[in-house]
Amino acid sequence: MPWTNQRNKQLIERARRVIPGGMYGHQSTAILPDVYPQFFTRAEGARLWDADGNEYIDYMCAFGPNLLGYRHPAVEAAVSAQRRLGDTMNGPSEIMVELAEQFVSMVSHADWVIFCKNGTDATTMAMMTARSHTKKRKILVAHKAYHGSAPWCNPFTNGTVPEERAHILHYEYNNPASLQDAFRTAGDDVAGVFGSAFRHDVFENQDLPTREYAETARRLCDKTGALLIVDDVRGGFRVARDCSWSRVDVQPDLSAWGKAIANGYALSALAGSEKARAGAQGIFVTGSYWFQAIPMAAAIATLNEIRNSDYLERTEKTGAMLREGLASQAANYGFSLRQTGPVQMPMILFDDDPDLRLGYCWVAEALTRGVYIHPWHNNFICAALTESDVKLTLDATDQAFSVLKKRRPTLEPPEQLKARFDRLHEATLTAAN
Amino acid sequence: MPWTNQRNKQLIERARRVIPGGMYGHQSTAILPDVYPQFFTRAEGARLWDADGNEYIDYMCAFGPNLLGYRHPAVEAAVSAQRRLGDTMNGPSEIMVELAEQFVSMVSHADWVIFCKNGTDATTMAMMTARSHTKKRKILVAHKAYHGSAPWCNPFTNGTVPEERAHILHYEYNNPASLQDAFRTAGDDVAGVFGSAFRHDVFENQDLPTREYAETARRLCDKTGALLIVDDVRGGFRVARDCSWSRVDVQPDLSAWGKAIANGYALSALAGSEKARAGAQGIFVTGSYWFQAIPMAAAIATLNEIRNSDYLERTEKTGAMLREGLASQAANYGFSLRQTGPVQMPMILFDDDPDLRLGYCWVAEALTRGVYIHPWHNNFICAALTESDVKLTLDATDQAFSVLKKRRPTLEPPEQLKARFDRLHEATLTAAN
Numbered sequence: 001m002p003w004t005n006q007r008n009k010q011l012i013e014r015a016r017r018v019i020p021g022g023m024y025g026h027q028s029t030a031i032l033p034d035v036y037p038q039f040f041t042r043a044e045g046a047r048l049w050d051a052d053g054n055e056y057i058d059y060m061c062a063f064g065p066n067l068l069g070y071r072h073p074a075v076e077a078a079v080s081a082q083r084r085l086g087d088t089m090n091g092p093s094e095i096m097v098e099l100a101e102q103f104v105s106m107v108s109h110a111d112w113v114i115f116c117k118n119g120t121d122a123t124t125m126a127m128m129t130a131r132s133h134t135k136k137r138k139i140l141v142a143h144k145a146y147h148g149s150a151p152w153c154n155p156f157t158n159g160t161v162p163e164e165r166a167h168i169l170h171y172e173y174n175n176p177a178s179l180q181d182a183f184r185t186a187g188d189d190v191a192g193v194f195g196s197a198f199r200h201d202v203f204e205n206q207d208l209p210t211r212e213y214a215e216t217a218r219r220l221c222d223k224t225g226a227l228l229i230v231d232d233v234r235g236g237f238r239v240a241r242d243c244s245w246s247r248v249d250v251q252p253d254l255s256a257w258g259k260a261i262a263n264g265y266a267l268s269a270l271a272g273s274e275k276a277r278a279g280a281q282g283i284f285v286t287g288s289y290w291f292q293a294i295p296m297a298a299a300i301a302t303l304n305e306i307r308n309s310d311y312l313e314r315t316e317k318t319g320a321m322l323r324e325g326l327a328s329q330a331a332n333y334g335f336s337l338r339q340t341g342p343v344q345m346p347m348i349l350f351d352d353d354p355d356l357r358l359g360y361c362w363v364a365e366a367l368t369r370g371v372y373i374h375p376w377h378n379n380f381i382c383a384a385l386t387e388s389d390v391k392l393t394l395d396a397t398d399q400a401f402s403v404l405k406k407r408r409p410t411l412e413p414p415e416q417l418k419a420r421f422d423r424l425h426e427a428t429l430t431a432a433n
Numbered sequence: 434m435p436w437t438n439q440r441n442k443q444l445i446e447r448a449r450r451v452i453p454g455g456m457y458g459h460q461s462t463a464i465l466p467d468v469y470p471q472f473f474t475r476a477e478g479a480r481l482w483d484a485d486g487n488e489y490i491d492y493m494c495a496f497g498p499n500l501l502g503y504r505h506p507a508v509e510a511a512v513s514a515q516r517r518l519g520d521t522m523n524g525p526s527e528i529m530v531e532l533a534e535q536f537v538s539m540v541s542h543a544d545w546v547i548f549c550k551n552g553t554d555a556t557t558m559a560m561m562t563a564r565s566h567t568k569k570r571k572i573l574v575a576h577k578a579y580h581g582s583a584p585w586c587n588p589f590t591n592g593t594v595p596e597e598r599a600h601i602l603h604y605e606y607n608n609p610a611s612l613q614d615a616f617r618t619a620g621d622d623v624a625g626v627f628g629s630a631f632r633h634d635v636f637e638n639q640d641l642p643t644r645e646y647a648e649t650a651r652r653l654c655d656k657t658g659a660l661l662i663v664d665d666v667r668g669g670f671r672v673a674r675d676c677s678w679s680r681v682d683v684q685p686d687l688s689a690w691g692k693a694i695a696n697g698y699a700l701s702a703l704a705g706s707e708k709a710r711a712g713a714q715g716i717f718v719t720g721s722y723w724f725q726a727i728p729m730a731a732a733i734a735t736l737n738e739i740r741n742s743d744y745l746e747r748t749e750k751t752g753a754m755l756r757e758g759l760a761s762q763a764a765n766y767g768f769s770l771r772q773t774g775p776v777q778m779p780m781i782l783f784d785d786d787p788d789l790r791l792g793y794c795w796v797a798e799a800l801t802r803g804v805y806i807h808p809w810h811n812n813f814i815c816a817a818l819t820e821s822d823v824k825l826t827l828d829a830t831d832q833a834f835s836v837l838k839k840r841r842p843t844l845e846p847p848e849q850l851k852a853r854f855d856r857l858h859e860a861t862l863t864a865a866n
């Protein structure tokens with residue numbers, strides 16, 4: 001069946017009537033190439049089907065939650081069993097205790113955990129715990145780092161007031177001097193320092209945390225009594241079977257988790273060390289569905305796979321295979337790629353492509369050939385992706401490079417991206433006035 | 434099998450090691466009577482089983498989400514069907530459009546809807562939309578009303594900074610003069626006014642909104658350009674098949690929903706009128722699991738039941754039967770109850786019981802006889818509760834009144850409540866300094 005997007009277009013028209021803009025949030029395709037489908041019907045393993053029935057080998061994993069493969073048998077079996085008992089009740093199921101015990105046993109720095117729903121819940125609770133523990137106010141975050149869409153951390157300021165960010169200070173990721181400066185600016189008032197698993201900002205090259213940066217953060221926190229917070233919502237269990245900063249041997253006081261921990265079921269978590277326990281116990285945090293048993297059953301099954309399978313090594317292997325294949329193809333066609341970050345969470349950008357016209361053309365050509373790659377957000381590789389999937393992928397991307405080479409002279413900057421940047425720029429200016 | 438709580442106690446001990454305080458949030462039993470189970474194993478219809486295997490006729494409905502009965506067949510069938518397809522994917526399923534269309538068709542004031550996870554997500558998005566629409570800052574909320582646990586609305590201030598509540602002003606629910614005063618204090622800077630479905634504050638009598646209060650709120654918003662927001666997270670679809678304020682013929686601009694809309698699956702929503710659409714479209718809001726298809730499938734099935742069954746009339750009938758039965762029993766034993774709010778969301782307090790010693794003894798005696806009633810939060814009645822369940826309930830509560838009468842002279846104020854109030858008081862003072 002040839003690729004088509006008629007049904008998707010009809011759905012977007014219907015959606016525009018009953019949803020502002022037709023869609024919202026990080027899964028909106030408004031500024032992606034036109035061919036990107038907004039609506040999906042089905043998912044299985046490393047594959048997705050959109051509303052028109054097109055099949056894709058998937059490199060976004062639902063923006064992270066799909067770690068083991070969509071509808072992973074062990075996770076689904078656990079969910080089926082729990083569904084026969086109950087989900088949202090007057091209190092948690094006892095499996096919450098089991099899950100907390102397992103989580104704490106797997107994350108070296110963690111002595112306790114609090115479960116919630118959104119990644120933003122976990123990062124906001126981290127901020128509150130740091131303030132509760134220190135009785136101080138300032139929160140240091142890396143410039144451009146995403147920690148959620150609550151007013152204090154929203155990347156866009158429209159609909160917020162400046163006071164909501166009153167004590168948020170910025171530093172440059174992987175820059176110890178900049179972090180030191182931020183501490184100096186904050187005086188004796190630093191409650192917490194956020195650092196992402198690695199630098200995974202949109203539109204940018206990715207960077208693993210340097211040992212010097214991570215150790216400086218740890219040392220400055222210890223010196224001042226501030227809590228060190230690793231935001232592992234996106235990277236958690238994708239680069240290590242422990243907190244991501246375990247790879248540079250630095251233990252935070254708090255870590256925020258979500259996405260992959262229940263393989264797509266709605267669960268996030270704040271984990272903490274003994275030192276931070278009283279601070280966490282002193283804050284009031286809750287949500288209508290935070291004690292659902294089904295996502296916790298899914299998480300227990302997911303953690304079991306994380307401990308007992310080679311899921312991580314498999315994603316590293318297929319990720320490396322993809323990276324090498326793409327680099328070689330790009331060179332063959334006279335392009336040069338910036339492939340950064342962990343191979344299993346690849347950011348794929350083109351050199352000499354400031355307005356993303358090359359990237360947009362290339363991913364669109366890959367998409368209509370059955371490969372879903374994101375042009376400016378890090379991608380994700382799930383453990384269900386096989387080497388044969390990567391080969392099929394490389395067949396499609398080879399054709400995409402070939403088309404790109406032919407079309408290169410006539411490409412224009414992506415209109416949808418320009419409009420978006422203008423609008424956001426305007427919104428930011430308006431809100432700042 | 435005689436009532437026992439050995440397993441619950443063991444679980445609490447285990448939980449204390451790996452979860453701060455052993456539990457957190459609105460489902461914590463820390464300040465409930467000792468016999469209240471923290472952990473549940475199973476739920477079906479109007480019944481719950483705790484970790485020790487004790488069976489309860491349930492009047493809390495998971496604090497609201499259980500509207501039709503736990504594991505309602507039509508909802509579970511929809512979930513089973515959707516699970517075979519997919520849940521968290523690279524974008525929503527097309528059923529999000531269908532759900533939005535249905536939602537908008539059922540809520541008179543709504544022209545659009547945005548789905549999210551927590552009730553707090555929906556109320557925070559309402560605040561952001563009001564600020565985005567008006568470009569003003571002040572948000573008026575009723576004193577003591579609960580709108581979530583984000584820093585701007587958290588009932589406790591520990592872990593937050595005063596700036597996060599900088600533009601939040603308070604008025605008295607159902608008091609038009611007080612609302613007018615708040616508008617005067619805010620000057621020409623009111624972005625939005627929150628009003629709950631009805632006054633359902635903890636520890637207090639409940640009150641339906643008066644027509645005068647609701648109309649005053651509408652008029653002042655129209656006059657100043659502020660948006661009127663009904664927080665229907667708790668009351669939504671429990672008092673009407675439309676926004677709760679439809680009962681006093683007042684249409685808000687925005688309404689926040691959650692709890693009952695997917696019968697326990699994790700889904701909340703912000704609905705709005707045409708006027709507020711651009712404001713909503715201008716804010717960035719999202720979450721890792723907001724586009725899960727399973728809760729949306731559950732919501733479609735739930736809305737179908739809401740439209741096509743007599744679920745509401747049944748909860749009103751069993752609720753009235755319970756209220757009359759309890760009033761009569763109380764009188765027989767020489768007690769007087771304050772039963773306030775809609776009969777299907779009953780708040781049950783004792784007259785002459787300032788420290789809740791009567792209430793705590795009575796609900797504990799009912800609990801160990803198989804009836805789960807909350808002593809200071811409004812209760813909830815689901816559509817699966819039968820008249821025969823109410824009769825069984827009244828058998829148990831009659832015995833509970835009998836015990837209460839005998840024990841009355843020797844009752845002491847509940848220790849756990851006193852300690853809690855002291856600690857919270859202290860926390861509030863500390864955070865304010």
